[in-house]
Amino acid sequence: MAATIHQKLASIVEEIDRKGFAELTRLTVLKKWFDRPGRLIAFALWIAEQAAAEDVPASDPAAALLADARALLADVQARGALTPMAMRALHGRLKAFQDEHTNLRWDSVRVVKSKALLLIEEALTICLWHPHDGRLGYKLAAYYCEYYGSGYGSNLNGPSRARVQAIAELVAQRQVDEVAFAQ
Structure with missing residues (x-):
């Protein structure tokens, strides 16, 4: 078996x-x-919840984004449905917050300030555009x-x-x- x-x-x-x-x-x-x-979206939202629940020392902007992510995820849970406009807005803010790149000899790489915020951003990418x-x-x-x-x-x-x-x-x-x- x-x-x-x-x-x-x-x-x-x-x-x-x-x-x-x-x-x-x-x-x-x-x-x-x-x-x-349905499994992939449920999984992505679960990962976002896990990341949002982490008590990560963060800068003021990161802490505010984390609070906004927690609020959005709580709203999704309460409504039992996705809120695409709010998700897109938060996704854009998350992406902009960590949109710094550094050039290495062979490529340009993204500078990640907060793994938790990146996990939430990637989870929202799945929910919104790649379910x-x-x-x-x-x-x-x-x-x-x-x-x-x-x-x-x-x-x-x-x-x-x-x-x-x-x-x-x-x-x-x-x-x-x-x-x-x-x-």
């Missing part, structure tokens, strides 16, 4: 426990899971879970474990809810 997406995600957590790390590309199992309608692109969902999950530290390198490692576990639990709960709703 083929392993479920939840089981595959759980095996990533087990690998982190056993080896101390797992390859980031192991999260590609989510791409197939996102094929079912069926599982590749973007995978990239969002990878960016959410990836941890870089001098003692760890850049992949799924000790500090990533809780985030991969949370995604596994979200996937399992979403599937239970879909079955219950179908009946």
